[in-house]
Amino acid sequence: MQPSILEERHARTAWFREARFGMFIHWGLYAIPARGEWVRSFERMPVEAYQPYFDQFDPTGYEPAAWAKAAKQAGMKYAVLTAKHHDGFCLFDSALTDYKATNTPAGRDLVREFVEAFRAEGLKVGLYYSLLDWHHPDYPAYGDKHHPMRDDPAYARDPQQFDRYLDYMHGQIRELLTGYGKLDIMWFDFSYDELSGEKWRATELMNMIGELQPEMLIDNRLEVNGERQSSIYTDEPLAYAGDFASPEQIVPPAGITSNGGQPIPWEACITLNNNWGYAPADKAYKSATTVIRKLVECVSKNGNMLLNVGPDAKGRIPDESLAILREVGEWVARNGDSIHGCGGADLEKPEWGRYTRRGNKLYAHLFEPSIGAVLLQGLEGRIKQARLLADGSELHLARPWNAELFPNDAFVNFAQPIHATYELPDAR
Ligand code: JFZ
Numbered sequence: 001m002q003p004s005i006l007e008e009r010h011a012r013t014a015w016f017r018e019a020r021f022g023m024f025i026h027w028g029l030y031a032i033p034a035r036g037e038w039v040r041s042f043e044r045m046p047v048e049a050y051q052p053y054f055d056q057f058d059p060t061g062y063e064p065a066a067w068a069k070a071a072k073q074a075g076m077k078y079a080v081l082t083a084k085h086h087d088g089f090c091l092f093d094s095a096l097t098d099y100k101a102t103n104t105p106a107g108r109d110l111v112r113e114f115v116e117a118f119r120a121e122g123l124k125v126g127l128y129y130s131l132l133d134w135h136h137p138d139y140p141a142y143g144d145k146h147h148p149m150r151d152d153p154a155y156a157r158d159p160q161q162f163d164r165y166l167d168y169m170h171g172q173i174r175e176l177l178t179g180y181g182k183l184d185i186m187w188f189d190f191s192y193d194e195l196s197g198e199k200w201r202a203t204e205l206m207n208m209i210g211e212l213q214p215e216m217l218i219d220n221r222l223e224v225n226g227e228r229q230s231s232i233y234t235d236e237p238l239a240y241a242g243d244f245a246s247p248e249q250i251v252p253p254a255g256i257t258s259n260g261g262q263p264i265p266w267e268a269c270i271t272l273n274n275n276w277g278y279a280p281a282d283k284a285y286k287s288a289t290t291v292i293r294k295l296v297e298c299v300s301k302n303g304n305m306l307l308n309v310g311p312d313a314k315g316r317i318p319d320e321s322l323a324i325l326r327e328v329g330e331w332v333a334r335n336g337d338s339i340h341g342c343g344g345a346d347l348e349k350p351e352w353g354r355y356t357r358r359g360n361k362l363y364a365h366l367f368e369p370s371i372g373a374v375l376l377q378g379l380e381g382r383i384k385q386a387r388l389l390a391d392g393s394e395l396h397l398a399r400p401w402n403a404e405l406f407p408n409d410a411f412v413n414f415a416q417p418i419h420a421t422y423e424l425p426d427a428r
Pocket residue numbers: 037038189190191192248269276
C-alpha cells in the first residue's frame with residue numbers, strides 16, 4: 001500500500017522534528033539601509049532609489065564558516081538563508097537575472113558558500129525563496145498591497161503576463177534545486193489574498209521538487225495560511241500544503257494539531273530583536289534566558305524554533321546576537337539532551353516550568369526557584385531516579401512530611417533545573 005501523505009510527511013520530517021532548533025538568516029541589500037528587509041515597501045522606494053545598495057554591496061566580512069560555527073555552538077541543527085527576499089535581489093548566481101550578488105562588488109555566489117560552510121559543520125541547509133518579487137517587471141506592482149510602487153499607476157502590470165514571472169520563479173527554484181546539492185528545506189514566503197496555491201502553479205512546483213529533491217521539506221506558505229485557512233490544517237492536505245506550519249513571532253499556545261487532532265510538525269520563527277533584516281537602531285533584544293525558555297516551550301509543544309539573525313552589510317552577525325547565541329549555546333551544551341530528539345511529555349504543564357520528553361526520559365525544566373521540594377503532579381511511583389542534567393548529580397526523591405496530602409504526586413528535592421530519568425509503565 002502507498003503510504004498516505006501524512007505518513008510520508010512523518011517519515012520525511014523525522015530529522016526536522018528531532019533537530020528542534022535552527023538559525024534563520026535574513027541578509028541582502030537591505031542590510032545597507034539597515035531599516036529592515038521591508039524598507040523598499042515601507043518607504044515606497046522605486047528600484048532606482050535602491051540601486052546604490054546594489055552598486056555598493058561589498059560584504060568583505062562575509063564568512064559563512066563563522067555563521068555556521070555560531071549556529072552550531074548555539075546548539076542549532078540547521079539553517080535557512082534568504083536566497084532571494086521580496087526585493088528580488090538574489091544572493092545566488094542565477095542565470096535568469098542580472099539582479100544578483102555576482103554583479104555587485106561581492107562578485108560571487110554567496111549561497112554556494114553558505115551551503116558549503118554549513119554542511120561542513122554538519123548542519124542541514126535550507127533556503128528561503130520569496131514568492132513576492134518587487135524587482136521583476138511582471139510581478140503585480142500598482143495596486144498590489146505590498147509592492148513599493150503600489151500607489152503609482154506608472155507601475156500598472158498586465159495580469160496576462162504574470163505567467164512570465166511564474167516561469168522565472170519556477171526557473172530560479174529549479175536552479176536552486178539543481179545547483180547546490182541536497183537541500184533540506186525550501187522556505188517559500190508567502191501567499192496572500194488571491195496569490196495562493198495554484199496561482200503560483202504550486203502542483204507543477206511540487207512535481208519538480210518531487211523529481212529533483214524528493215526528501216526536501218517545504219514550509220506551508222505556498223497557501224494562504226492565516227487563521228488555519230491552509231490545507232495543512234486538514235487531515236487531507238493538498239500536495240503543496242507543506243511539511244510544517246510556520247507560526248511567525250509567536251509560540252502557539254497549545255502546539256499545532258490539525259482540525260482533526262493530528263499533530264502537525266511546526267516551526268516558530270522568531271527574531272532576536274524586532275527585525276528580521278539588520279536594524280542596528282533596534283536594541284530590543286531578548287535575553288538568552290527568554291530564548292532558552294521559549295525554545296523549551298516550543299519543544300514541550302512538539303515544535304521547533306527557527307531563531308533569526310540579520311547580518312550587517314559587511315556580512316557579520318551583530319555582536320548583540322552573537323552574545324545571545326553564545327549564552328544559549330552554553331546552556332544547550334549542558335542541557336541539549338532535553339531539547340534534541342525531544343517532544344512534549346503528554347503531562348499537564350506544571351506550575352514551576354515545563355516538561356520535555358524523549359522515550360521514557362522526562363526532562364523537568366524549572367523556570368523559577370521552588371520552596372521546598374518540587375511537586376511532580378501525578379507521577380508518584382513512576383519515577384525511578386532523578387538527576388540534574390547539567391552535571392549528572394543525583395537528586396533526592398523523598399516524600400516530605402505532609403506528602404500524604406498529595407498521594408499521586410512525586411517530589412524531587414532540587415532548586416535548579418533537573419533531569420529526571422523515569423520509567424513510565426505506559427511508555428510508548
Ligand atoms: C514574512 C516576510 O514578509 C518577512 O520579511 C520575513 O521574511 C518573515 C519571516 O516572513 O513575513 C510576513 C509574512 C506574511 C505577512 C507579513 C509578513 N502578511 O501576510 O502580511
